Amino acid sequence: MNDKRLISRRAFASSVALLGLGRRSALAQSFAGLGIDGEGFATVMPGKVFAFPADHGPHPDYRIEWWYVTANLADSKGTAYGAQWTLFRQAMRAGAQAQGWANQQIWMGHAAVTRADTHRYSETFARGGVGQAGVEAEPYRAWIDSWEMRGLDAMSDTTLAPLEIKASGADFRYLLRLDTDRALVLEGDAGYSRKSERGQASYYYSQPYFRASGSVTLDGMPVQVTGQAWMDREWSSQPLASDQTGWDWFSLHLNDREKLMLYRMRQSDGHDYLSGNWISKEGKSEQIFPADIKMMPMASTDIAGRKLPTSWRIEIPARGMAIESIPLNAKSWMGTSFPYWEGPISFSGSHTGLGYLEMTGY
Numbered sequence: 104m105n106d107k108r109l110i111s112r113r114a115f116a117s118s119v120a121l122l123g124l125g126r127r128s129a130l131a132q133s134f135a136g137l138g139i140d141g142e143g144f145a146t147v148m149p150g151k152v153f154a155f156p157a158d159h160g161p162h163p164d165y166r167i168e169w170w171y172v173t174a175n176l177a178d179s180k181g182t183a184y185g186a187q188w189t190l191f192r193q194a195m196r197a198g199a200q201a202q203g204w205a206n207q208q209i210w211m212g213h214a215a216v217t218r219a220d221t222h223r224y225s226e227t228f229a230r231g232g233v234g235q236a237g238v239e240a241e242p243y244r245a246w247i248d249s250w251e252m253r254g255l256d257a258m259s260d261t262t263l264a265p266l267e268i269k270a271s272g273a274d275f276r277y278l279l280r281l282d283t284d285r286a287l288v289l290e291g292d293a294g295y296s297r298k299s300e301r302g303q304a305s306y307y308y309s310q311p312y313f314r315a316s317g318s319v320t321l322d323g324m325p326v327q328v329t330g331q332a333w334m335d336r337e338w339s340s341q342p343l344a345s346d347q348t349g350w351d352w353f354s355l356h357l358n359d360r361e362k363l364m365l366y367r368m369r370q371s372d373g374h375d376y377l378s379g380n381w382i383s384k385e386g387k388s389e390q391i392f393p394a395d396i397k398m399m400p401m402a403s404t405d406i407a408g409r410k411l412p413t414s415w416r417i418e419i420p421a422r423g424m425a426i427e428s429i430p431l432n433a434k435s436w437m438g439t440s441f442p443y444w445e446g447p448i449s450f451s452g453s454h455t456g457l458g459y460l461e462m463t464g465y
Contacts, residue, residue: 349464
C-alpha cells in the first residue's frame with residue numbers, strides 16, 4: 104500500500120482500519136492521529152519515577168506505545184546486516200479495559216533484515232484481549248503471533264537482559280540473544296522526552312548497550328552473526344504537534360563505546376524541533392538541547408516515488424562532533440501499510456561507528 108500515510112515507532116493509530124475497526128486518517132501531518140488532542144487518556148508530565156519491572160509492561164491508559172529493537176550485525180566474513188523487531192500498541196478509546204474481542208487495544212508488529220544488497224520486511228496485526236499479542240512485565244515477554252521477545256533465565260529488570268528475540272517473514276528470519284551488564288538509560292530529561300516547544304512529550308527509556316549474537320536467515324541460508332543492539336521504549340497520548348510533518352531519528356553506537364540518540368521533528372513552518380541525549384561509556388545520559396544540534400541532509404535516494412535524505416551531516420560543537428552518515432542499503436524502505444524508511448547506517452568524521460536511522464513523512 105503506497106498512500107504516504109505514516110506508521111513507525113511514533114505513528115501507530117489508524118492501522119485499525121486494516122482490522123475493520125475504523126477509517127484511516129487521510130492526513131500524514133496528523134501522524135495517524137498522534138497530533139490530535141489526547142483527551143481522556145493519561146497525560147505525560149515531567150517528574151515521573153520509573154519503576155521496573157512494571158514499566159517494561161503495557162500502559163493501557165496512554166494512547167500509544169512501542170517496544171523497538173534495532174541491531175547492527177556482521178557475520179564471520181565481515182558482511183554487515185541489520186535487524187529490526189518492533190511491537191506497537193494503540194488504544195482506540197480511553198476508559199476501562201474491555202474484555203475479549205471488545206478490548207480497545209490494537210497491536211502491530213514490524214520485522215526486517217537488511218544487507219547491502221537486499222532489504223526484507225514483514226508486518227502483522229492483532230486485536231487485544233484474545234491472547235494473540237501482548238506484553239507481560241514479569242516474567243518478561245512481548246509477542247505478536249509467533250514473533251517474540253522474552254526474558255531468559257535470570258533476566259535483570261534493571262538491564263532488561265538477557266533477552267531472546269525472534270521474527271520471520273516469507274523470505275527471512277532471525278533469532279538473536281541480547282546481553283548486557285549495563286543499566287537502562289532514561290532519555291530526554293530523566294525520561295521525559297519533549298517533541299515540540301508546545302509541550303508534546305513522551306516517556307522514553309532505552310537499552311543501548313546490548314551485545315547481540317545469533318543467526319540471520321535469508322532465502323533459506325542461515326549465517327551466524329554478532330554485533331550491537333539498541334532497544335527503545337516509549338509511551339504517550341499526544342507526543343506530536345499537529346503541524347509536525349515527519350521526523351528523522353538516529354541511534355548511534357560510537358566506536359569509543361559512547362552512545363547518541365538524536366532526532367529532528369520537522370515542522371511545516373521550517374522551524375524544526377531537535378533534541379537528543381549523549382550517553383557516556385558508564386551510562387550517564389545528558390540531554391542535548393535544540394540550539395546545540397545541527398542535522399543536514401547530504402544526499403538523497405529516490406524510493407517509491409519519494410526523495411529521501413539517506414546521507415546526513417551531524418554537528419554537535421559542544422561535543423566536538425562533526426560526522427557524516429551513509430546507509431548500508433539506501434533502499435531500506437519499509438513498504439508496510441504506513442510506509443517509512445528504517446535501516447542500518449555507518450558514520451565517520453570526528454567520531455566513527457554504526458547505528459540506525461528512521462525517517463517518516465517523506
